[in-house]
Amino acid sequence: MIDVKSLSKSFGDFKALDQLDIHIKEGSVYGLLGPNGSGKTTLIKHLVGIYKNESGTITIDDKSVFDNPETKAKIVYISDDLFYFSQYSIKEMANFYASMYPTWSWERFNTLKQVFPIDIKRRVTKLSKGMQKQVAFWLGISAKPKVMILDEPVDGLDPVMRKKVWNLVLQDVAEYGTTVLVSSHNLRELEDVCDHVGILYKGKMMVERELDNMKSDIHKIQVAYTGDAPADIFKDAEILHHTKSGSVSQFIVRGSKESILSRVKSTNPVIMDILPLSLEEIFIYELGGKGYEIENILI
Numbered sequence: 001m002i003d004v005k006s007l008s009k010s011f012g013d014f015k016a017l018d019q020l021d022i023h024i025k026e027g028s029v030y031g032l033l034g035p036n037g038s039g040k041t042t043l044i045k046h047l048v049g050i051y052k053n054e055s056g057t058i059t060i061d062d063k064s065v066f067d068n069p070e071t072k073a074k075i076v077y078i079s080d081d082l083f084y085f086s087q088y089s090i091k092e093m094a095n096f097y098a099s100m101y102p103t104w105s106w107e108r109f110n111t112l113k114q115v116f117p118i119d120i121k122r123r124v125t126k127l128s129k130g131m132q133k134q135v136a137f138w139l140g141i142s143a144k145p146k147v148m149i150l151d152e153p154v155d156g157l158d159p160v161m162r163k164k165v166w167n168l169v170l171q172d173v174a175e176y177g178t179t180v181l182v183s184s185h186n187l188r189e190l191e192d193v194c195d196h197v198g199i200l201y202k203g204k205m206m207v208e209r210e211l212d213n214m215k216s217d218i219h220k221i222q223v224a225y226t227g228d229a230p231a232d233i234f235k236d237a238e239i240l241h242h243t244k245s246g247s248v249s250q251f252i253v254r255g256s257k258e259s260i261l262s263r264v265k266s267t268n269p270v271i272m273d274i275l276p277l278s279l280e281e282i283f284i285y286e287l288g289g290k291g292y293e294i295e296n297i298l299i
Helices: 040-047 090-100 106-114 129-142 159-176 187-193 211-217 257-266 279-288
Strands: 002-011 014-024 029-033 055-060 075-078 147-151 179-183 196-201 204-210 218-224 238-245 248-254 271-275
Touching: 002 040, 014 040, 014 196, 014 204, 029 040, 029 159, 029 187, 029 279, 040 055, 040 147, 040 179, 075 129, 090 129, 106 129, 129 159, 159 179, 159 187, 187 279, 196 211, 196 279, 204 211, 204 279, 211 218, 211 279, 218 257, 218 279, 238 279, 257 271
Parallel strands: 029 179, 029 196, 075 147, 147 179
Antiparallel strands: 002 014, 002 055, 196 204, 218 248, 218 271, 238 248
């Protein structure tokens, strides 16, 4: 569906994207993660055809995006920094969208008035940030896009409206096979909606996998011994993080769950627990080995 191969982009001496590859399947919800400055927004601006690729290829349904109105008409992009024509009301913005998107549905627009109870005669730029974000989803969902690209999409929305918006987006994924790429720092929320995740760092894709598979490959294990923990307790696995509190040690390790547990049991620990990992923890520990770990700084 969305294919990016060997994409690079530089701004002067700064390399924002470095031979980046990414593949997003049709009908999936793909979470794009990464620290500030990792290249997420630069990638998104290529995907929506704002930036022209210096090298590599970008295709949606096997067609290029840049300077291709036909492909762009299948994409709705909702950014954190919204733009509306200064004098336009919601109704006038809807007329504009209807002229741009062949798949626009007035029936859907009118139905969504029940979800977004804002007077369509109101000028959009006079609304609060949260209400402007509601208008963005109202218009975007009414366009019935094949692809939705969302950058910090629900920032500024209250918890109830966030839930309503995600329900609408996921309904389109289920019923129409809409493909969604979402970039957000709210990893707890992404964990509830994404089926695939990619972690971007310094312009390169560090990890790109199904979320369930990613969780099955990294484990949090808590153990305690009467003495010190054996030095080779995880000799067949990669230790991503280790902390100790009293006699209890906690390890974040990558490898086969079965072989890891078998190895730990053979060392006869007094206590052994395997604990669930959140997407936020996976993000932290994946990047920890790349020089982006949490440091204790005294000031």
